[in-house]
Amino acid sequence: MSVKQKILLCTEDARALLLAGITIVLIVIIALSAPSFKFPVPVYKWKNTEDLIHTVAFFGNLSVVFFITFAFFILYLLFLFTSGIAVKKNIFGFLVLFLFAILSQIVAGNKTVSLYGLEYVVFALLFGLALNYFFKLPSWIKEAAQSEFFIKTGLVLLGCSVLFKDILKAGLPGMLQALLVVLVVWFFAFWLSKKLNLDDEYAVILSSAVSICGVSAAIVAAGAINGDKKKLSYISALVLIVAIPMLVIQPYLIRYFEIPEAVGGAWLGGTLDTTASVTAASELVGNEALQVGVIVKFSQNVLIGLAAFFITSWWVLRAKEGETGNGKPSYSLLWQRFPKFVLGFIAASLIFSFVLSVERVQQTGAILSVFRTTWFALAFVSIGIETDLKTLIQSHGGRPAVTFIIAQLFNILWTLLIAWLLFGGILFSSLQS
Numbered sequence: 001m002s003v004k005q006k007i008l009l010c011t012e013d014a015r016a017l018l019l020a021g022i023t024i025v026l027i028v029i030i031a032l033s034a035p036s037f038k039f040p041v042p043v044y045k046w047k048n049t050e051d052l053i054h055t056v057a058f059f060g061n062l063s064v065v066f067f068i069t070f071a072f073f074i075l076y077l078l079f080l081f082t083s084g085i086a087v088k089k090n091i092f093g094f095l096v097l098f099l100f101a102i103l104s105q106i107v108a109g110n111k112t113v114s115l116y117g118l119e120y121v122v123f124a125l126l127f128g129l130a131l132n133y134f135f136k137l138p139s140w141i142k143e144a145a146q147s148e149f150f151i152k153t154g155l156v157l158l159g160c161s162v163l164f165k166d167i168l169k170a171g172l173p174g175m176l177q178a179l180l181v182v183l184v185v186w187f188f189a190f191w192l193s194k195k196l197n198l199d200d201e202y203a204v205i206l207s208s209a210v211s212i213c214g215v216s217a218a219i220v221a222a223g224a225i226n227g228d229k230k231k232l233s234y235i236s237a238l239v240l241i242v243a244i245p246m247l248v249i250q251p252y253l254i255r256y257f258e259i260p261e262a263v264g265g266a267w268l269g270g271t272l273d274t275t276a277s278v279t280a281a282s283e284l285v286g287n288e289a290l291q292v293g294v295i296v297k298f299s300q301n302v303l304i305g306l307a308a309f310f311i312t313s314w315w316v317l318r319a320k321e322g323e324t325g326n327g328k329p330s331y332s333l334l335w336q337r338f339p340k341f342v343l344g345f346i347a348a349s350l351i352f353s354f355v356l357s358v359e360r361v362q363q364t365g366a367i368l369s370v371f372r373t374t375w376f377a378l379a380f381v382s383i384g385i386e387t388d389l390k391t392l393i394q395s396h397g398g399r400p401a402v403t404f405i406i407a408q409l410f411n412i413l414w415t416l417l418i419a420w421l422l423f424g425g426i427l428f429s430s431l432q433s
Contacts, residue, residue, distance in 0.1 A: 011340070013339055013340040015079055016156060016341045017344045018078070018082065024157070027039070028364060035360075039366060040064045042064045044109035045110075045114075046106075052106075068370060069095075072374065077091065092144075094144045097144055100128070100381045101378045104120045104123035104377050114280075118244070124381045125383060127381055128386075131381075137385065145383075146382065147229050147386060151219055151222070151229075154372050155219065155220060155223050156344040157348070158216070158372055160348045160365075160372075161352075162345075163352060164302065171295070173423060175299050176418075177299070178300045178302070181411070181418055182211045182212055185411045186207045187207075188414075189410075190204070193207065196402065201227045204311060204315070205235050208220065209238075210407045214239045214240075215240070218235050219379075220304055220308045223339065226339065234400060238401055239273060243277065247280065251282075260424060261285055264282075264289045265288060265291065265293035266292050268293045269297040270296055270415040270418070271411055271415050272297075274297075278293045279294060282294070308342050308345060309346065
């Protein structure tokens with residue numbers, strides 16, 4: 001067997017680990033070699049047209065965008081080489097996808113858009129859907145839409161931002177709330193999904209999105225079980241749509257009913273999906289709400305890694321009757337089916353939590369976030385191209401949407417109760433005594 005044949009036998013997980021690993025290693029080496037070096041990152045935030053022209057479209061910023069584009073160009077070439085896919089056609093298709101991935105981040109960077117909690121993934125998905133519905137796309141664009149690979153590579157990089165030191169920041173009440181909310185809401189959402197006759201893939205992705213941290217958790221869950229990308233896009237759309245009224249109504253309710261700031265912040269941190277949305281909503285309540293809200297959100301984010309491991313293990317071990325000789329999968333079968341990129345995610349989290357210094361983690365955080373976000377943006381543009389959303393919605397009679405809304409309402413009420421017990425001086429006072 002030739003070297004080239006061995007290279008081409010690499011699995012998609014192996015290629016995701018390879019590209020993410022190269023990215024992490026090179027960035028860490030630069031950081032260790034030049035501790036004072038500040039990695040240039042593209043700026044996508046803007047308030048008005050003048051700001052867009054003089055900040056985002058500024059030559060210096062475009063130079064950084066070009067460098068990121070070149071880096072992804074090289075990484076995608078490596079992906080094509082190790083997968084045996086034709087380079088000439090696919091590389092041009094990838095550049096088209098990359099253009100819309102960048103545009104999605106620019107649109108989401110608008111101040112007004114971000115106030116409503118609309119993230120880049122919704123615009124990436126919309127761009128992909130628009131391309132799919134309004135244009136007859138050539139095969140070289142469709143073949144470049146490697147959504148599963150993009151998701152897996154982004155997830156390995158996501159591990160760099162899941163730091164165990166955030167557990168210490170959260171403290172006892174923060175971690176208790178994270179565990180009680182995630183576990184109870186996840187199992188309730190899963191039970192409800194099965195009651196409403198959703199399949200296991202829908203149930204796992206939906207439950208993870210509602211209970212942990214929205215789109216990021218949905219991506220992790222879908223990757224962990226190798227779930228249907230179309231279902232991921234549907235759940236992600238639901239997350240973003242439902243989050244908009246929550247972002248407006250919850251701070252209003254906190255002020256109207258004079259809920260203590262600490263309780264309100266914990267409630268927002270446990271129900272809103274991203275740190276950015278928690279920050280925006282908590283600032284409307286007060287400084288104490290902001291501090292508690294962000295800490296609680298950090299504590300829930302830490303659980304992504306544990307959730308990925310347990311969901312993957314459960315998914316692999318739940319052998320269907322007759323699937324193996326004795327009805328139980330062996331350890332070799334478990335290893336064979338276990339998504340290897342999850343191990344990369346965990347390894348990255350452990351390295352950035354316990355091996356690298358705080359200074360190096362902070363130095364590399366922004367540039368790694370740029371790479372991670374761009375991989376996810378590429379994934380959602382690709383999912384939009386691959387998805388017939390109308391058929392998907394009709395095929396399930398709207399049950400996923402009903403399930404999600406009911407589960408989210410349960411999440412809101414349950415989290416408020418837990419936040420009151422832990423941050424309202426009731427249960428936590430007794431724990432201190």
